[in-house]
Structure formats: C-alpha cells, structure tokens
Amino acid sequence: MSNESLISNSDITEAVSTINPIVFQVINAVIILLIGFVIGKILQKLSLKIFEMIELDRITRKRFKIRRLSKILSSILESIIYIIAIIIALNKLNIATTIVNTIIILLLIVMIMFIVFGVNDIFANFFAGIFFRMRKNISVGEEIRIKDKKRTIQGKIEKINMLDIRINTGREELIIIPNTLLSKSIVTKTRKNRKN
Numbered sequence: 603m604s605n606e607s608l609i610s611n612s613d614i615t616e617a618v619s620t621i622n623p624i625v626f627q628v629i630n631a632v633i634i635l636l637i638g639f640v641i642g643k644i645l646q647k648l649s650l651k652i653f654e655m656i657e658l659d660r661i662t663r664k665r666f667k668i669r670r671l672s673k674i675l676s677s678i679l680e681s682i683i684y685i686i687a688i689i690i691a692l693n694k695l696n697i698a699t700t701i702v703n704t705i706i707i708l709l710l711i712v713m714i715m716f717i718v719f720g721v722n723d724i725f726a727n728f729f730a731g732i733f734f735r736m737r738k739n740i741s742v743g744e745e746i747r748i749k750d751k752k753r754t755i756q757g758k759i760e761k762i763n764m765l766d767i768r769i770n771t772g773r774e775e776l777i778i779i780p781n782t783l784l785s786k787s788i789v790t791k792t793r794k795n796r797k798n
Contacts, residue, residue, distance in 0.1 A: 631691040638687020646680035678717075685710065730781035731764035740767075740789065748779065750787040755779070 653659070653672030662671040685706055692702050740746060740759060746769070747756040757771035767784055769777045 627695055631694045634691045634694060635687055638683060638690070642680045642683030642687065645683055646676045649679050650676040678713075681713075682710075727765040727781045730785045731762075731766075733785065734762065734767075734781060735764075740791070745792040747790045747792055748784065748787045749790070750783065756792065 650672055653676065658672045658675075659670060663669055689703060689706055734740065740762070742759050742762060745756070745758050747754060748769070749755075755769060755771065755777055757769040757777065759767060760770045760776065761768040764781075766778050766780050769779065771777060
C-alpha cells in the first residue's frame, strides 16, 4: 500500500512539475497580451491626441482630400502593437514561432504595400502639383484645353490644388483632373485671364 502511494506521489510530483512550467508560460503569455493591448490602446489614444494637436486631419483634408488620416494612422499603430504582443505571447508558449512569425511578417508586408500603393497616387499628384506651381504656366481664371488619348476637355480653371486642378466647362459641370493626368496631357491656353 505504501509502495503504491509512493508511486502515485511520484507520478503526481512528475505531473505537477510538467504542468507547472506550462501554467507559468500560459500566465506569462496572457499577461503579455494584456499589457500589449493596454499599451496599444494607450499609444493609439496618445497618437490621436498628438495628431489632433498638429491638426493633421485639417491639413490632409485641405491639401490631399484625405479624411480622418489621424484615425487611420493611430489605428495602424495600435494594430502593430497588438501584433507585437501576440508574437511575444506566442513565443512564450513556444508555439511554432517560425511559422507564426512568417505569417505575421507577411501580413505586415501586405498591409504596408496597401498603404504605399494607396498613397502612391497622392505623392505622384502632389509632386506634379509642385511642378506646376514652380513653372507657373497656368493660373486660375485662364481658359485651357486639355487633350489626352481618350478625350478633350475645355474650360476655365476654377482652382489649382497640390493634387488636382478644377475646370468649369461652362455646361454646369466642374471637372476635377488629377495633376498626374494633367502632366501627361497636352494643355493649350485658349484665352488669358478674363475678369468677369
């Protein structure tokens, strides 16, 4: 009887010693996740406040016609912190870290590519807008004809932005042409500034 209790005690001791590190790993992983989520939320709110202080939304809405960029950027920051916390927690649990890290890195690359390609047109239009401003070859109030491969647009320039030009065709339509498209088109002045 005593021999059986010794075996069962040793089995229990072995089981506890095996389970004990696993429990600590799970507890550590949960704590890391909680801390990561708290830090992510704090940084998201802090970055949102900083973006509000520098009036990022007003600047980007006015110049680039992008609404709520501060919300988008702060959410991306929050998501990155969450992903880092998840990676660290999974490493603590020794769960196929190479596979998980590869998947997460691929997801981050895809997310970055979406951001870069989404902003690519904005940068191209912005630099084309700088080019037009430096050359000063067209100005508000002038009548121009824009011809590209597909169509011809003629009208009076209402507004020139860093991203686009707005042309009133006189047929109760206002056409917005991105600066990159304008830079690839043939632009002809039809009349000089005409004061109405």
